Amino acid sequence: SLTEVTALNVFTGREVPVVISAKNEFDGHLDTVIGIPDSSEEDEGLAKSLGLSWNSVLKTEEDGSQTLMNSDEFTGQSREEAFNSVTQKAREKNVGGYLTSTKLRDWLISRQRYWGTPIPIVHCSSCGPVAVPAEDLPVVLPKVPSLTGKGVSPLKTAQDWLRCQCPR
Numbered sequence: 001s002l003t004e005v006t007a008l009n010v011f012t013g014r015e016v017p018v019v020i021s022a023k024n025e026f027d028g029h030l031d032t033v034i035g036i037p038d039s040s041e042e043d044e045g046l047a048k049s050l051g052l053s054w055n056s057v058l059k060t061e062e063d064g065s066q067t068l069m070n071s072d073e074f075t076g077q078s079r080e081e082a083f084n085s086v087t088q089k090a091r092e093k094n095v096g097g098y099l100t101s102t103k104l105r106d107w108l109i110s111r112q113r114y115w116g117t118p119i120p121i122v123h124c125s126s127c128g129p130v131a132v133p134a135e136d137l138p139v140v141l142p143k144v145p146s147l148t149g150k151g152v153s154p155l156k157t158a159q160d161w162l163r164c165q166c167p168r
Contacts, residue, residue: 124166
């Protein structure tokens, strides 16, 4: 479904629509994609069904190869050249350019044993959630008497650690 939300294309400075899909998995095990109707019949069908307009960005040459058009400094490049150029520019702008494996997406969180998600937050009754200041990182876990792997978190027994002072 088409949402009222838009995203900013960091290369063109234009807003693009955000569409939510029930599709479980995209090619390459990605969880988000930018739809390009010129390069995918599925994307083209979706764009047409939602009444979206787009500028064509791919030109098919007589030999069957494709080059970019209407793509600023990437115009005239082959798809492979453009992929490398766009990836490099994303790295330079610090807005992407690196693929992440979904198999490792939650690795940091899933590797934690008894303390849960590694987000250093103090839950203050007055201020609400407060991030631990950078100068106080890393947060060192307390020693706990036993790790049974059953029941509640072993940190529930570490009262001194649970009742810390609010950073604010």
